[in-house]
Amino acid sequence: LRNDAEPETISLKQRVHGHYIPCQYIKIQPLLAHDQKFNFSIWYVELHGTMDPQIMQRIMADFNRLREHEAIRSCLKFFRDRSLDSAFSALQQQTNVRLESPVLASIYRALVEQADYNQTERLLFQAERDGAFASCTASIPYAPVWRQVDQSTIHGPVARGGHQMCFDDESRVAYLFGGWDGTNNLGDLWALYMDTGKWRCISTNTRNQGGPGPRSCHAMCFDSVHKCIYIMG
Numbered sequence: 001l002r003n004d005a006e007p008e009t010i011s012l013k014q015r016v017h018g019h020y021i022p023c024q025y026i027k028i029q030p031l032l033a034h035d036q037k038f039n040f041s042i043w044y045v046e047l048h049g050t051m052d053p054q055i056m057q058r059i060m061a062d063f064n065r066l067r068e069h070e071a072i073r074s075c076l077k078f079f080r081d082r083s084l085d086s087a088f089s090a091l092q093q094q095t096n097v098r099l100e101s102p103v104l105a106s107i108y109r110a111l112v113e114q115a116d117y118n119q120t121e122r123l124l125f126q127a128e129r130d131g132a133f134a135s136c137t138a139s140i141p142y143a144p145v146w147r148q149v150d151q152s153t154i155h156g157p158v159a160r161g162g163h164q165m166c167f168d169d170e171s172r173v174a175y176l177f178g179g180w181d182g183t184n185n186l187g188d189l190w191a192l193y194m195d196t197g198k199w200r201c202i203s204t205n206t207r208n209q210g211g212p213g214p215r216s217c218h219a220m221c222f223d224s225v226h227k228c229i230y231i232m233g
Contacts (some may be wrong), residue, residue, distance in 0.1 A: 017066070022059055023049070072097045080108075103127045149197075156199035157190045162216030166229060175229055177206070180216040187214035 002008065014021065028042060050056070072091065076099040079088035092098070099105070103123065110119040127133065157163075163179025163186070172194040179186050187205040192198075207213040218233040 069097060073099055103132055164218055164220035166220050166222035168222055177220055178215050185214035185216050
C-alpha cells in the first residue's frame with residue numbers, strides 16, 4: 001500500500017494448485033516501515049467477492065476434493081511409514097491416489113525396501129535430470145565449502161597479486177594471466193582443469209608468442225562463443 005490517502009484495489013491470490021480457495025478472513029500485516037517515526041494506519045478495508053451458490057458450490061466441491069485427496073495421501077504415508085503394506089496397497093487401489101511421483105516411489109523401494117544403493121543413486125541422478133528436484137533446489141541457496149589445497153604437491157603458478165582469471169564453463173577450465181610477484185610484473189598464462197585440479201603452463205611469457213607483455217591489475221574475460229580470451233589494460 002502507498003503511504004497516502006488515495007484508495008487502492010489489490011487482487012488476491014485465488015487459486016492453489018489450480019483450485020479456487022474460498023476465503024473467510026484476510027490478514028493485513030505491515031512488512032516495512034519507512035522510518036522509525038512512521039506509523040501504519042489502515043482506515044477502511046472492503047473485500048469484493050461472490051457468494052453466488054452456483055459459483056460457490058463448484059468451488060467448495062473442488063476444495064473438498066482437494067482436502068480429501070490430501071487426507072488420503074496422509075493416510076498412505078502413515079501406512080507406508082508403519083510398513084502396513086496391505087493397507088497401503090488396498091487404499092491406493094481403491095482411491096487411485098498416488099502418494100508421490102513414480103520416480104520417487106522407485107527411489108523409496110530401492111533405498112528402503114531393497115537397500116540397493118547403486119540403483120538408488122542411478123534413480124536419483126535420473127530424477128535430477130528430469131527436474132524432479134528443481135523447485136526444491138531453487139529455494140535452497142548455495143553454501144560454500146572450503147578445502148585447503150596442499151601446495152607442496154601441486155605444480156602451478158607462483159604466488160602473486162593483481163592477476164586476473166576467467167572461466168570456460170563448458171570445458172571446465174580456468175585461465176590465469178599475469179600479476180605481480182612482489183618484484184616484477186608477470187606475463188605467464190596458466191590453465192587449471194577443474195575436474196582434476198591440475199595446472200598447466202600454456203606460456204611462460206605470452207609476449208614471446210606475439211601476445212600481451214607482463215602486467216598486473218588488468219582486465220580479462222573469456223568469449224564462450226569463439227573460445228577466445230580478451231585482455232585489456
